[in-house]
Amino acid sequence: MKKIAILQSNYVPWKGYFDLIASVDEFVLFxxxxxxxxxxxxxxxxxxxxxxxxxxxxxxxxxRYNQRINETVTDGGHWSALHWKALEQNYRRAPHFDEIAAWLAPLYQASNESELLSVVNRRFLEAICSFLEIKTLISSSSDYELSDEKTERLANICVQAGAEEYISGPAARDYIDESVFTDKGITLRWFDYLGYKVYPQLWGDFVHGVSILDLLFNCGRNSPDYMRYVKT
Structure with missing residues (x-):
């Protein structure tokens, strides 16, 4: 049974985002x-x-009030150098900083001052998935024929992808019409972000919702031990 998830791309997202990717066979960037x-x-x-x-x-x-995510362009300002400097300053004492910096720093160096945000996000997503050995196919919604209504659009992507099960983040409960999936013979399941373990973390009280880079710098190859759905 092919499982699929569809979600907007995020910039170096938290660990739950990657657990969602790892839980499916195809992850579509919406x-x-x-x-x-x-x-x-x-x-x-x-x-x-x-x-x-x-x-x-x-x-x-x-x-550009109505621009789509895949039309949004980064706005110079040497942001990539500033971001890497912030990461270096705050994580250089982390146990696995050198290991992660070896492949992460070149990604920041490769980020241009003016390029599509979707390209930037996907660059980091794919590199982090590679490090975590997540082998899920990552595609884009633009690869599919799209409908106007949001739930119908999601369900049609599932049909075109040959998916029998759609895994959705819990926030989508506010707008998804489950009957649309049922009518197309697709099982809708809700992803659960509860139950994460605490890992060794710098700087005070533990925080779950920060970028996954925090987990990687602190735990390196052991990062999957603190995640829930990572495939090995």
Missing amino acids: DDMQYTRRDWRNRNQIKTPQGAQWLTVPVEVKG
Whole structure:
């Protein structure tokens, strides 16, 4: 039974995002959706001695109120160098910093000052999946014929992909019409983000919701021990 998940791309997202990827056979980046400001599309948090800190990829938004995620362009400003400097300053004492920096630093160096946000996000997603040995196929919603209504669009992607089961994040309960999947013979299941173990973490009280980079710097190859659905 083929399982599929469909979700907007995020910038270096938290560990739960990668557990969702690992739980399915195909993960579709839903990047033909409208770009939303002050969201996870272009930012995430890391831990610092002063608390959680945002790393935000600047994007061009002026006059582009209806642009899609896959049309959104990064807005220069040497953001990649600034992000890497912040990571280096706050995680250089982490046990696995050198191991992760060996492949992560070149990704930041390869990020141009002006390129599609979707390209940036996918670059990091695929590299992190590779490190975690997650072998799920990653595709894009633009690879499929799309419908106008949101639930219908998700269900049609499942049909075109040959999926019999759709795994959705719990936040989608607010808008998904389950009957659309039932009518197409697709089983809808809700992903559960509860029950994560605490891992050794720098800088004070433990925080689950930060970027997965925090887990990688602190735990390296042992990171899957603190995740739930990673395939080995």
